[in-house]
Amino acid sequence: MQIAVADRLGDTKEYYFSKKLREIAQMNENDPKVINLGIGSPDRPPHADVVEKLYSSALKDDVHGYQSYKGAVKLRKAYAEWYERYFSVELNPEAELLPLIGSKEGIMHLSMTYINPGDEVLVPDPGYPSYRSASNLAGATCVAYDLKEELGWKPDLEALGKKDLSKVKLMWVNFPHMPTGTPPDAELFKDLVAFAKKHNILLCHDNPYGFVLPAGDFSNPQPLSILSIPGAKDVAVELNSLSKSHNMAGWRFGVLAASEHIINQVMRFKSNMDSGTFLPMQLAAARALSLGDEWFQEINEVYAKRKKKAEELLDLIGCRYKTNQQGMFVWAKIPDNYKDGYEVSDRFLYKARVFITPGGIFGKNGTDHVRLSLCSTVATLEESIARIKKVLKGNSNN
Numbered sequence: 022m023q024i025a026v027a028d029r030l031g032d033t034k035e036y037y038f039s040k041k042l043r044e045i046a047q048m049n050e051n052d053p054k055v056i057n058l059g060i061g062s063p064d065r066p067p068h069a070d071v072v073e074k075l076y077s078s079a080l081k082d083d084v085h086g087y088q089s090y091k092g093a094v095k096l097r098k099a100y101a102e103w104y105e106r107y108f109s110v111e112l113n114p115e116a117e118l119l120p121l122i123g124s125k126e127g128i129m130h131l132s133m134t135y136i137n138p139g140d141e142v143l144v145p146d147p148g149y150p151s152y153r154s155a156s157n158l159a160g161a162t163c164v165a166y167d168l169k170e171e172l173g174w175k176p177d178l179e180a181l182g183k184k185d186l187s188k189v190k191l192m193w194v195n196f197p198h199m200p201t202g203t204p205p206d207a208e209l210f211k212d213l214v215a216f217a218k219k220h221n222i223l224l225c226h227d228n229p230y231g232f233v234l235p236a237g238d239f240s241n242p243q244p245l246s247i248l249s250i251p252g253a254k255d256v257a258v259e260l261n262s263l264s265k266s267h268n269m270a271g272w273r274f275g276v277l278a279a280s281e282h283i284i285n286q287v288m289r290f291k292s293n294m295d296s297g298t299f300l301p302m303q304l305a306a307a308r309a310l311s312l313g314d315e316w317f318q319e320i321n322e323v324y325a326k327r328k329k330k331a332e333e334l335l336d337l338i339g340c341r342y343k344t345n346q347q348g349m350f351v352w353a354k355i356p357d358n359y360k361d362g363y364e365v366s367d368r369f370l371y372k373a374r375v376f377i378t379p380g381g382i383f384g385k386n387g388t389d390h391v392r393l394s395l396c397s398t399v400a401t402l403e404e405s406i407a408r409i410k411k412v413l414k415g416n417s418n419n
C-alpha cells in the first residue's frame with residue numbers, strides 16, 4: 022500500500038546534492054575514489070578555542086536541558102556584537118536576532134511565516150535552489166528573475182519593475198552571490214531596498230559568504246549587510262551563517278536579523294517546530310563569533326591558494342571566469358565544444374572521477390557554466406588536474 026503524499030510536495034524533488042552524493046558513494050565502492058569538487062562544505066575545522074568551549078561546557082551538569090526558543094542570551098549578544106563590528110549594523114540582541122539551525126532553516130521559516138498559496142516569490146536565476154523549493158512547499162508560485170553575465174550577474178530592477186508584481190510577497194537576494202561569486206554592492210542594495218518598498222515586497226537577503234575571499238585586505242574583512250542601508254529594516258531581513266565563515270557547516274548555526282515585529286512573526290512558526298539547540302554548542306558558537314581578524318586572514322589565505330589551483334583546472338578545460346569572485350566557489354563559463362555544464366560534469370565524473378557541479382542546477386541562466394568548490398586541499402586539486410589531463414590527453418590521441 023502506498024499513502025499519497027501531500028499536494029504541497031508538488032513536483033518538489035529530492036535535493037540535487039542529496040541524490041548526487043548517493044551516486045558518488047556508490048561509485049566509491051570501487052577505486053579510485055571520486056574527488057568531489059562539488060559541494061561547499063568547509064573541509065577544515067573550526068578554531069581550536071571553539072571546539073574547546075564545546076567540550077568544556079559539555080562537561081558541566083547543568084547544560085543538558087531544553088534551551089530558550091530564542092537562543093541563549095550569550096549567543097544573541099555575540100551575534101549583535103559581530104554585526105556591529107563587521108557590518109556596522111546595530112541590532113537589539115533581545116529582539117532583532119533569532120538564532121537558527123543554519124540559514125537554510127531560515128529560508129523555510131520565512132517562507133512558512135509569510136507565504137500564502139497563490140502568492141508569488143521572486144527567486145534569482147541562477148540561485149540557491151532552496152529559495153525555490155521552500156517557496157513551492159509553502160504554496161507560492163516562483164517567478165524567476167534573471168541574473169545575466171552581460172549585466173554582471175545583477176538583477177535588472179528597471180525591467181523587473183515593469184512587470185506585474187502585484188502578487189509578489191517576497192524576494193530572495195544573495196550577495197556575495199552563489200553560484201556566480203558576484204560581490205555585494207552598496208548601490209545595488211540601496212536600489213533593492215527602494216524597489217522592495219515601492220512594490221511592498223519582503224526583501225530577504227541571504228548572506229552566508231561575506232567573509233570568504235572578501236575584497237581587499239583579508240585581515241580586515243568588510244562584508245556588506247543589506248541592513249546597513251538606511252531604512253532597510255522596514256522591508257528587509259538578513260540571514261547569516263557560521264557554516265562557511267567559521268568552518269562550522271555541520272554544527273548548524275545561522276541567524277535571522279530583522280525588525281522585532283518580523284522576528285516575533287517568525288517565532289510563531291519556529292517555536293512550534295523545534296526547541297533551542299544544545300547550550301554548549303551555542304556557547305561555542307558565541308566563542309566563534311568573538312574570534313579576531315586573524316581567523317579570517319587564516320582561512321582566506323588558504324582559500325586564495327586553492328583558488329589559483331582551481332583556476333588552473335578550469336583553464337585546462339578551457340573555461341572562462343572572473344577573478345574577483347567572492348565565496349568558496351569559482352563559477353566558470355564552459356567552452357563552446359560542450360553542449361552544457363551537465364556534459365562537462367558527466368564527462369569528468371565518469372572519465373576522471375572528478376565531480377564538478379553543473380551550473381544548470383541553479384537555473385537556466387547557469388546552463389553553460391560549471392561551479393568548482395574551494396573546499397579541497399591544493400594537493401587534491403592537483404590530483405584532479407592530473408586526472409583531467411589524462412582524460413584530455415587520451416581524447417586527443419583518439
Ligand SMILES: Cc1ncc(COP(=O)(O)O)c(C=O)c1O
Nearest residue numbers: 123124125149199227262264275
Ligand atoms: C546561498 C546559500 N544560502 C544558504 C546556504 C545554507 O547554509 P547553512 O549551512 O547556513 O544552512 C547555502 C549552503 O550551501 C548557500 O549556498
